[in-house]
Amino acid sequence: MTSLLEVSELRVAYPRRGFRARPREVLHGVSLTIGAGETLGVVGESGSGKTTIGRAVLGLVRPDGGRILFQGRDVTHASAKERRALARTRQVVFQDPYSSLSPSLTIGDILCEPLLVQGLPAREARAHVRALLDMVRLPKDALERLPREFSGGERQRVAIARALAPEPKLIVCDEPVSALDVSTQARVLDLFIDIQRRTGVAYLFISHDLAVIRHVSHRVSVVYGGDIVETGPADVVTSTPEDPYTRRLLLAAPVADPTEQRRRRELRRHLAEQVSTPP
Known part of the structure; x- marks a missing residue:
């Protein structure tokens, strides 16, 4: 690779x-x-x-x-x-889809902006953005809508599309x-x-x-x-x-069985003694 x-x-x-x-x-x-x-x-x-x-x-x-x-x-x-x-x-997708998108811009403007900055003609930029909406599985009418009109998962799809825009x-x-x-x-x-x-x-x-x-x-x-x-x-x-800290992370995942959850809790306490305090 x-x-x-x-x-x-x-x-x-x-x-x-x-x-x-x-x-x-x-x-x-x-x-x-x-x-x-x-x-x-x-x-x-x-x-x-x-x-x-x-x-x-x-x-x-x-x-x-x-x-x-x-x-x-x-x-x-x-x-x-x-x-x-x-x-x-090199692009980034942030944690919070609610604050990572400008509330005053339409989805079309948000996605077109990085392409226009690169010098792509407006018509080509809009065509590329429509292809991006298909890729992240959002409807075409999303272009004219504002971020507040979407759910959290849909907003994160917009953020992914924005990261993908410059390829x-x-x-x-x-x-x-x-x-x-x-x-x-x-x-x-x-x-x-x-x-x-x-x-x-x-x-x-x-x-x-x-x-x-x-x-x-x-x-x-x-x-x-x-x-x-x-x-x-x-x-x-x-x-x-292999590492005790990784095993602690694995045991931190909740399970439905209370007996198994107690067993995991005891194992985590034991492993905590093997993990040195970070500097």
């Missing part, structure tokens, strides 16, 4: 408030790769650093160490001009279904898979939910305290993990 993204020993620190306060390092040397047309799931609890990985890949935070290669090109410290040029090839090679999906109900989640996840089969786009898929990651990913990296503690095929990592 051709390598699309290579992240090596990535370190990121955020400043703290206060005089002489030392920056807080949130990534301590993270390394990962994504092949063309592949989905790498990145899973971890809140504050683990998984979203920071996505932001660094998109150029939204400046790394304090390490290297990011995209299509063989070093983009670790890309300038603002270089980041704008790279935006066509990127990689989409960073940052908790893209966590704001949706369970049945809608499954339909949107199936849509991600179908789009990947049709377009060959790669995903860096970020989530706190192992079940979601298992559904969409080819490989999985588990993040804990700013470090990747386990990486492997999705079916292996999400069923027979």
Whole structure:
């Protein structure tokens, strides 16, 4: 598989408030790769650093160490001009479909905007947008409607279409279904898979939910305290993990049987003793 993204020993620190306060390092040397047309799931609890990985890949935070290669090109410290040029090839789908779309623009305007910025004629842009609506399974009349007229799942489909508009090679999906109900989640996840089969786009898929990651990913990296503690095929990592922290994540999933739930709770307590506190 051709390598699309290579992240090596990535370190990121955020400043703290206060005089002489030392920056807080949130990534301590993270390394990962994504092949063309592949989905790498990145899973971890809140504050683990998984979203920071996505932001660094998109150029939204400046790394304090390490290297990011995209299509063989070093983009670790890309300038603002270089980041704008790279935006066509790297897109993002955010967590909240309610706040990620401009409430005052029609769906047609939202989807056409990135194409017009690239210099595509208006007629061609509208034709491309109609094809995108078909791809995300929204009706043609959506073009003239406002985001508030759609459900959460439909708004997230619009956000996916917007990310697809410039025909990127990689989409960073940052908790893209966590704001949706369970049945809608499954339909949107199936849509991600179908789009990947049709377009060959790669995903860096970020989530706190192992079940979601298992559904969409080819490989999985588990993040804990700013470090990747386990990486492997999705079916292996999400069923027979080796690291104690990953096993804790697996046991955190609720089950209907109260006896089994109690057993899992006891196992999680035991595993918690084996997991070191993150720095």
